[in-house]
Amino acid sequence: MDSLFSPILLSFKVSVLATIITGIFGVAAAWFMARFRFTGKNFIETLMGLPLVLPPTVIGFCLLYLFGKNGPLGYVLQRFDIQIIFTWWAAIIAASVVSFPLIYRSARAGFEGVENKFESAARTLGASEGRIFFTITLPLAWPGILAGLLLAFARALGEFGATLMLAGNIPGQTQTIPLAIYFTAESGDMESAGFLVIIIALISFVITYSLNSWSDRKVRSKVGLRC
Amino acid sequence: MKRIFVCYLILNIILTGGCQITTKTTSPTEQLLQISASASLKDALGEAKNVFERENSGVKLKINFASAGTLKYQIEQGAPVDLFISAGEEQIEELLKQGLIDDPVIVAGNRLVLVVLADTNISLMDLKEITKSEFGRVAIGSVKTVPAGKYAEEAMRKAGIYEVILPKLIFAKDVRQVLSYVETGNVDAGFVYNSDAITSKRLKTYVIPANFHKPIVYPAAVLKEAKNRELAQGFLAFLQEKEVKKIFKTYGFSNI
Numbered sequence: 145m146d147s148l149f150s151p152i153l154l155s156f157k158v159s160v161l162a163t164i165i166t167g168i169f170g171v172a173a174a175w176f177m178a179r180f181r182f183t184g185k186n187f188i189e190t191l192m193g194l195p196l197v198l199p200p201t202v203i204g205f206c207l208l209y210l211f212g213k214n215g216p217l218g219y220v221l222q223r224f225d226i227q228i229i230f231t232w233w234a235a236i237i238a239a240s241v242v243s244f245p246l247i248y249r250s251a252r253a254g255f256e257g258v259e260n261k262f263e264s265a266a267r268t269l270g271a272s273e274g275r276i277f278f279t280i281t282l283p284l285a286w287p288g289i290l291a292g293l294l295l296a297f298a299r300a301l302g303e304f305g306a307t308l309m310l311a312g313n314i315p316g317q318t319q320t321i322p323l324a325i326y327f328t329a330e331s332g333d334m335e336s337a338g339f340l341v342i343i344i345a346l347i348s349f350v351i352t353y354s355l356n357s358w359s360d361r362k363v364r365s366k367v368g369l370r371c
Numbered sequence: 372m373k374r375i376f377v378c379y380l381i382l383n384i385i386l387t388g389g390c391q392i393t394t395k396t397t398s399p400t401e402q403l404l405q406i407s408a409s410a411s412l413k414d415a416l417g418e419a420k421n422v423f424e425r426e427n428s429g430v431k432l433k434i435n436f437a438s439a440g441t442l443k444y445q446i447e448q449g450a451p452v453d454l455f456i457s458a459g460e461e462q463i464e465e466l467l468k469q470g471l472i473d474d475p476v477i478v479a480g481n482r483l484v485l486v487v488l489a490d491t492n493i494s495l496m497d498l499k500e501i502t503k504s505e506f507g508r509v510a511i512g513s514v515k516t517v518p519a520g521k522y523a524e525e526a527m528r529k530a531g532i533y534e535v536i537l538p539k540l541i542f543a544k545d546v547r548q549v550l551s552y553v554e555t556g557n558v559d560a561g562f563v564y565n566s567d568a569i570t571s572k573r574l575k576t577y578v579i580p581a582n583f584h585k586p587i588v589y590p591a592a593v594l595k596e597a598k599n600r601e602l603a604q605g606f607l608a609f610l611q612e613k614e615v616k617k618i619f620k621t622y623g624f625s626n627i
Contacts, residue, residue: 205444213449213596229450230405230435278374309445312407312435315417327436330547331413332570 148336150316151324152343155301158232158320162239162300163247167293169240170247175281178255196245203241204309211237211310234311235318239300246299247292254288255281287362294355298348404602405451406434407442409458411566412589415479415622416456419615423606430602446471446594453597454606456589459518463590475590478610479619480627482565483522483584486553486574493559495577498526502535507559510552513542518587519549523562526583550574566623588627 173192177185195203211218211228221228228234258281266276282289304322311318313327321344329337408416413436420432435442435452443462446452447469455472457463466472485501487493495501501509512520520542527533541558543549549561550571564587568576591610593603609615616626 208445208448208450213451215448218449227451229445230433308437308441312445312450313410313437314433314435317433318435327410327413330410330545332547332550332567 147315148324148339151319151321151340154232154235154317154319155321155344158235158239159297159300162236162243163293163297165236166240166244166247166296166300167289170244170292170296171251171289174248174251175255175277178252192248193245195242200242200303200305201309202305204238204306207234207238207241207306207310229310230312230314230318232311232318235303235307235320238306238310239303242303242306243296243299247289247296250292250295251285251289254285254292257288258284287359291355291359294351298351301344301347400429402430402599402602404430404432404453404599404606406432406454406456406603406606407446407450407452408434408436408456409439409442409589410436411458411564412436412456412479415566415619415624418618418622419610422615422618423609427605432606449596451598452594453599453603454591454593456591458589460588460590463592466592470595472592472594475592476607476611477588477627478591478607479589479616479624481587481589481623482581482625483519483526483562483579483587484565484568485560485562485577485579486550486568486571487560487577488553488556489573489575491559493575498530498577498579498583499532501560502532502539506539508539508541508557509536510541510543510549510558510561512546512549512562513544517543517545519546519562519564519567522584522587525585526562526579529583564623565625569623586627589624 177189208229209215211221211234213219213222218228228237262280262284263276266280271279302322303320304326307318307320308323313319313323315324319327321340325337325340325344328334328340406416416434420434424430424432435445437445439457439459439462442452442455442457443466446455446466455463455466456478463472463475467475485495485498487495493506500506511523512518514520514524524533527536541552543552543561546563546567549563550567552558553561554571554573562579565576565578568574591607593600593607597603620626
């Protein structure tokens, strides 16, 4: 079971880091898009939602082109002697890209649900924009953001196609749980594959269960206040 | 303010704690060899890797296992590969045409086999017997996408039975599916490689004569842009040594 421990640990590290990164970018983008109007907004919006509709392998193709030696980003990184492809950072990038739309949409819905009057009231009382964001906007949008983060984590955990393309399937270094399941099943090692399937199903179950029971509690507490 | 600082601190710790972006993850005396290899070679190559790393201290092999098509695409996009070991010749030929690799060397071979469930009383003397009406369906990998399927079709055509057996053929998306069809009794027989057949303990194997199809070979080539050219060539030579050929043999591969 020793060789099965590494995909589990790696998947966990990759998913957590990917969720943090995508969370920061997603929340920032969502707040920006919820607050401002500008030309080309719809275009940017569509671009940001693309990873949701594109097959992961296609996303992997695009990322590989971008970060490859001859691609725009890869060329720059090479100057600094930084290699992304075939490292676990490539796995994190792949997972972040595919889970971005999930946190973005959820957070955006959350921010749009925050009534302007609360923020305006805070402004009349002299609060700075930063304070308003962290003490009013963010807490009120938090349910949407948290739901998005959990969705993003689940998506990052299950990421396969783009990871395979960009990070490769290198046991011990970039082989996440989904890759391990696929390749152990392909070589006939059903016990290992089955074990990993149970692990990933367990994690997904726990996340979904806790999200559901938490949101149930929230609904109940809101109803309670009104009574 | 404090919350932002705490978040920043946590982020810093996570980012610097044991993550390395550059290839300089190994100590100055350690050498890293990046290999791209077809997934079917996972077990055999994994063992060869252990032997090589034992015999050459300070050398680490990073092997990326995927389908030959994916590996070829990664190489074309400039992925930092030193050595490419393919389960088929097309990808190697393509890369050779694009001037991305040195001349290839064949490091292993395989045999096409017909497998049946061991505990049935099916006994075959001749390939043509699978066309008999009492004999049930036969599974092969889909010809266009599965190399083993292509060789199976070639063998059946050579034996003159392809047109006859076509209605009984079940096309699977990969070798794994062919094997499970046979193991679950959904078909009476399946065409796979010898290296696939030995992964299952419940099957009886009939080796198809080698002259029924083009040789099944695994060519390997050093990349022209390999960072570690000498080491790659060293490993390539290592793969052709007798002890390594013996390792490959235990996994069902054959000599060329």
